[in-house]
Amino acid sequence: MSHPFAVELRNVDKTFNTRHFLSKDEESGRRPIYQKKIVHAVNHVSFGVRPGEIFGLLGRNGAGKTTTVKMISGLVKPCSGEVFVDGLPVEKKRLQILRRIGVVLEGTRTCIWPLTPMENLAYFGNLRDVKGKILKERSHRLLDFIGLRDKKDIQVRRLSRGQKQKLAICIALITDPPVLLLDEPTTGLDVQSSRAIKDKVIEMTREQGKCVLVTTHDMGTAQELCDRIGIIKDGVLVACKPTEELLDVFSDHCFEVRLDRMPDIEPIRRIRGVSGVEPVNSEGGPGFILQTSRDEAERSNALYATLGHLQSQGVLLRTVTQRQQNLEGVFLQLTATQSEQREERI
Amino acid sequence: MGFFLVMKAELVRSFIIMRRYWFATLMGMIVGYGMLIGLIFGFRSGTVDAHWATDQTEKVLGFVVGIFAFGIVGMFSQGLQGMARTGELEQVYMSPHGLITNFLARSFVSSLISIPTWTILLVFVSATLNSDLHADPFPTFVILLLTYLNLIGFGFMVGGLTLVFKQIGQATLLIRMGMVAVAFAANPDWYKLPAVILGAAHVVPITDASICLKLVLIKGLGLGVFSHPSFLFLLINVALWTTLGVACFKYMENWSRDKGTLGAY
Numbered sequence: 001m002s003h004p005f006a007v008e009l010r011n012v013d014k015t016f017n018t019r020h021f022l023s024k025d026e027e028s029g030r031r032p033i034y035q036k037k038i039v040h041a042v043n044h045v046s047f048g049v050r051p052g053e054i055f056g057l058l059g060r061n062g063a064g065k066t067t068t069v070k071m072i073s074g075l076v077k078p079c080s081g082e083v084f085v086d087g088l089p090v091e092k093k094r095l096q097i098l099r100r101i102g103v104v105l106e107g108t109r110t111c112i113w114p115l116t117p118m119e120n121l122a123y124f125g126n127l128r129d130v131k132g133k134i135l136k137e138r139s140h141r142l143l144d145f146i147g148l149r150d151k152k153d154i155q156v157r158r159l160s161r162g163q164k165q166k167l168a169i170c171i172a173l174i175t176d177p178p179v180l181l182l183d184e185p186t187t188g189l190d191v192q193s194s195r196a197i198k199d200k201v202i203e204m205t206r207e208q209g210k211c212v213l214v215t216t217h218d219m220g221t222a223q224e225l226c227d228r229i230g231i232i233k234d235g236v237l238v239a240c241k242p243t244e245e246l247l248d249v250f251s252d253h254c255f256e257v258r259l260d261r262m263p264d265i266e267p268i269r270r271i272r273g274v275s276g277v278e279p280v281n282s283e284g285g286p287g288f289i290l291q292t293s294r295d296e297a298e299r300s301n302a303l304y305a306t307l308g309h310l311q312s313q314g315v316l317l318r319t320v321t322q323r324q325q326n327l328e329g330v331f332l333q334l335t336a337t338q339s340e341q342r343e344e345r346i
Numbered sequence: 347m348g349f350f351l352v353m354k355a356e357l358v359r360s361f362i363i364m365r366r367y368w369f370a371t372l373m374g375m376i377v378g379y380g381m382l383i384g385l386i387f388g389f390r391s392g393t394v395d396a397h398w399a400t401d402q403t404e405k406v407l408g409f410v411v412g413i414f415a416f417g418i419v420g421m422f423s424q425g426l427q428g429m430a431r432t433g434e435l436e437q438v439y440m441s442p443h444g445l446i447t448n449f450l451a452r453s454f455v456s457s458l459i460s461i462p463t464w465t466i467l468l469v470f471v472s473a474t475l476n477s478d479l480h481a482d483p484f485p486t487f488v489i490l491l492l493t494y495l496n497l498i499g500f501g502f503m504v505g506g507l508t509l510v511f512k513q514i515g516q517a518t519l520l521i522r523m524g525m526v527a528v529a530f531a532a533n534p535d536w537y538k539l540p541a542v543i544l545g546a547a548h549v550v551p552i553t554d555a556s557i558c559l560k561l562v563l564i565k566g567l568g569l570g571v572f573s574h575p576s577f578l579f580l581l582i583n584v585a586l587w588t589t590l591g592v593a594c595f596k597y598m599e600n601w602s603r604d605k606g607t608l609g610a611y
Binding site for chain 2: 014016017041067070073074075076077095096098099103105106110112114115119122123124126127128129131155171
């Protein structure tokens with residue numbers, strides 16, 4: 001029976017013990033000779049990625065994205081939980097799984113600089129059990145596909161960063177894996193290179209049915225590329241939904257209110273169920289963006305109370321529209337730290 | 347099978363790099379030759395006896411064996427540390443043949459390339475000094491093979507420790523330099539040393555290899571080397587270091603996956 005998910009994480013947890021010598025302890029302000037800290041990198045995360053799907057894993061620096069990718073590829077061992085690739089458990093069948101996944105990790109040294117792209121593909125192909133005619137044909141096909149055909153005989157050290165990144169993707173694809181893991185694939189690339197890589201990723205999933213898991217900081221890339229998005233905060237998966245649904249959910253409680261004049265918005269901030277009020281004054285006239293609670297009853301209360309307050313002030317209401325959120329807004333809301341949320345309210 | 351596939355990949359890569367940087371390779375050999383000859387003649391006293399040239403060739407052989415050990419062990423210490431830093435180690439770990447096969451093939455190819463290079467250098471030095479080198483292919487091959495196995499066994503142990511404790515890479519520089527010194531100085535006269543010191547010397551993976559090679563290539567002992575105690579100690583050393591090294595590497599590899607240090611940049 002074929003497995004519904006190409007990649008699946010079931011309640012995966014990972015902690016790292018870090019040791020520090022003579023480093024300042026943030027809590028006590030002291031500088032002990034030795035201290036041991038436990039970092040909870042990934043906290044009981046579960047999700048699955050289907051074949052032919054692009055899944056985006058978003059999070060701040062140190063949120064646990066790369067650790068998650070490394071656990072899928074078997075580079076890091078989970079403390080508990082299980083990771084499956086094509087239905088096979090990574091911990092028990094790691095060597096078999098390595099033939100089914102291609103991984104592009106952050107950084108540009110995933111290829112050997114004194115060699116040409118063609119030689120790199122031959123080298124990594126041999127390391128991964130791809131040989132002979134198949135290797136040669138696949139290398140040519142991949143270089144054509146990614147647009148490096150004219151650079152195939154130039155040493156990698158002479159290629160641009162974007163071209164090196166494209167080559168890293170070719171290397172990851174040399175075994176023709178059904179699963180591709182891309183860790184920050186467009187970081188530091190110019191617009192054209194980034195565009196080219198995104199197009200190729202879309203092509204691979206739509207036409208070849210590959211499953212792609214991509215981690216990125218670039219919200220535009222994620223929104224454009226991913227069918228589903230998981231947002232990870234301090235190792236915890238705080239959201240995991242199809243991209244459209246995620247945006248809709250967050251659009252549900254964000255309203256743009258346009259008026260004939262600007263009212264006193266301070267009392268609105270204190271209304272139960274209102275999580276934010278941001279004044280705007282653009283072509284549409286004065287008004288504010290009202291953010292409400294995600295709870296339906298509280299949201300309803302916030303809307304009635306806000307409109308009541310505006311009426312009591314004698315302000316003329318022009319329009320109330322639901323505001324379409326973008327991924328960046330959703331991401332910032334979901335990953336804001338408590339102190340940032342406090343600052344926002346102040 | 348996996349070993350041969352990885353070996354082929356490594357061989358092709360190494361030859362491409364050597365061909366591409368042939369000038370640097372050639373200059374390295376010339377500089378090495380010049381340095382050795384400069385040192386030998388620079389330290390020559392006014393009068394020399396009949397054995398002077400043979401003694402110098404023996405020292406050069408010891409030095410060459412030491413440098414060979416320095417390189418092989420270095421591949422597992424600072425080499426591995428560098429690979430982890432650049433991300434190459436993670437790529438190699440993605441190979442379904444496993445890290446041990448990969449490193450075995452890498453070190454084998456590195457030896458295949460460095461042994462002829464050092465042999466050419468040794469022959470040139472010996473010709474310059476007008477000293478004879480006893481070319482006995484069979485015992486030389488057997489001893490070189492055992493030396494290689496011994497060194498990679500030790501290298502695996504060092505490499506395993508480097509996988510988890512990255513700073514060890516720097517510390518092993520001292521051990522590697524010590525190995526050069528031991529290989530340079532080791533000779534059959536060491537059997538006259540006190541038992542404790544001799545026992546400690548036998549544990550060093552390069553001592554008996556160096557003595558055996560000197561016996562074959564300089565003293566011309568030929569097949570007789572197989573009955574020399576150093577050959578027996580070399581065999582024991584190989585068994586000890588390869589078993590210990592591979593076991594340690596396997597354990598540390600697993601530990602490094604747990605600690606997440608396989609690709610700590």
